[in-house]
Amino acid sequence: MTNGPFRITTAQAKVGYVVGATVVEVLLALLLFALGVPDVAVPFLAAVGLVAMVVVGVRVFRGDDEPVAPPRAWWRMTARPFAGFLLAAYFVADGVLARSSVSGAFDVLGTVVMVLVAAAYLGSSVTLLVLRSQGRAPAGAFADGGAASRG
Numbered sequence: 001m002t003n004g005p006f007r008i009t010t011a012q013a014k015v016g017y018v019v020g021a022t023v024v025e026v027l028l029a030l031l032l033f034a035l036g037v038p039d040v041a042v043p044f045l046a047a048v049g050l051v052a053m054v055v056v057g058v059r060v061f062r063g064d065d066e067p068v069a070p071p072r073a074w075w076r077m078t079a080r081p082f083a084g085f086l087l088a089a090y091f092v093a094d095g096v097l098a099r100s101s102v103s104g105a106f107d108v109l110g111t112v113v114m115v116l117v118a119a120a121y122l123g124s125s126v127t128l129l130v131l132r133s134q135g136r137a138p139a140g141a142f143a144d145g146g147a148a149s150r151g
Contacts, residue, residue, distance in 0.1 A: 004068065004069050006060055007062045008061050009062045021050075021053040024049070028049045040104045040106045040107070042106075043110040046110070047110040047114060058072070059072065061078075061079070065079065076138060077120055077125075081124075081125035081128045081129045095110075095113070095114025095115045095118065
């Protein structure tokens with residue numbers, strides 16, 4: 001067992017995390033319904049649960065060119081800009097299209113939560129592109145001599 005922080009570095013483990021998080025989100029929504037939480041509140045609460053899973057994933061996932069041990073910069077959501085753009089598009093689609101039957105305040109809040117997650121991915125990807133165009137490494141990238149996750 002290693003003494004370093006828990007990190008997910010392989011594609012298989014990342015897919016497993018995403019599938020597991022999706023199952024947990026569905027089960028969370030079903031549990032909320034079963035507990036008698038008002039139907040109008042469930043989409044918002046499920047969105048908050050999804051944000052928690054995204055935050056954990058963002059903090060523990062590492063790309064091929066990222067050091068494993070040090071934490072990512074607070075603003076960094078993905079290892080590469082393209083992945084962040086794809087995820088931003090997904091969360092916009094989830095927030096706007098999948099929740100298009102906005103009927104109350106909780107539905108609006110759920111949509112806002114998804115759009116904010118999309119904005120975080122978009123901001124991260126734009127920042128990575130700007131740093132790349134300036135020839136600068138992102139904060140935390142090999143700053144303290146960390147090794148890449150895979151050599």
